[in-house]
Amino acid sequence: MTVIQQVSGDRMKIIMFFSLLLLVCSVSADQTETAVQQSDTQDIHAVLRELTASLALQNEQITVLQRENQVKQVAFSASLGKQSPTDTGPFTTETTLIFEHVITNIGNAYNQSTGIFTAPVRGVYHFEFHIFGTAGIRAGGSLFRNGDLICTAYEHPKSGSVSASNGVSLLLEVGDQVSVRLPIGSSIHENQNHHTTFSGHLIFTM
Numbered sequence: 001m002t003v004i005q006q007v008s009g010d011r012m013k014i015i016m017f018f019s020l021l022l023l024v025c026s027v028s029a030d031q032t033e034t035a036v037q038q039s040d041t042q043d044i045h046a047v048l049r050e051l052t053a054s055l056a057l058q059n060e061q062i063t064v065l066q067r068e069n070q071v072k073q074v075a076f077s078a079s080l081g082k083q084s085p086t087d088t089g090p091f092t093t094e095t096t097l098i099f100e101h102v103i104t105n106i107g108n109a110y111n112q113s114t115g116i117f118t119a120p121v122r123g124v125y126h127f128e129f130h131i132f133g134t135a136g137i138r139a140g141g142s143l144f145r146n147g148d149l150i151c152t153a154y155e156h157p158k159s160g161s162v163s164a165s166n167g168v169s170l171l172l173e174v175g176d177q178v179s180v181r182l183p184i185g186s187s188i189h190e191n192q193n194h195h196t197t198f199s200g201h202l203i204f205t206m
């Protein structure tokens with residue numbers, strides 16, 4: 001073996017070594033790329049799954065909010081609604097007044113066949129009632145929450161006609177009932193002018 005042959009042999013080895021190295025590098029680069037692509041795809045799927053889940057959650061929350069907002073709109077006004085002059089009472093027992101003529105009933109929380117308002121949501125509500133009476137007999141009303149008397153208004157006119165009224169803000173739980181009762185011995189006069197009314201409004205939820 002000559003010196004020249006020896007050198008060219010080494011050269012050959014070096015060239016082959018680099019070729020092999022390049023091949024190995026490119027193969028491993030390919031593998032890395034495939035691995036990266038695979039993990040990218042997996043990541044995208046995971047992100048998509050997360051997005052889908054959070055979209056579903058958001059839709060649910062929107063539905064709940066819409067329902068809550070609907071339930072937050074509560075206001076009613078009703079009058080006794082007698083079309084001709086009519087006296088109600090006196091009775092020997094306390095009697096729930098049924099304000100049959102609905103003027104406003106947003107949220108339908110007031111029931112015109114029972115005279116009872118039922119809180120659809122926990123919150124602070126304002127109520128007021130106006131009672132009209134004529135001479136000679138006590139005209140009055142009492143506002144009740146469930147079985148508890150909250151406030152009363154009455155007049156006992158010697159002549160002419162009068163109106164007695166009261167109002168109150170109440171924190172109500174869902175299902176609490178509010179109504180106006182005619183006290184024993186009281187009488188209300190009503191006609192087509194809607195003198196005797198009961199109103200309630202949700203001020204804010206809590």
Ligand SMILES: *[C@@H]1O[C@H](CO)[C@@H](O)[C@H](O)[C@H]1NC(C)=O
Nearest residue numbers: 108109110111112113114115
């Ligand atoms: C009002 O009350 C009556 C008697 O309890 C009931 O039958 C009716 O369904 C109620 N109306 C509404 C709108 O809730």
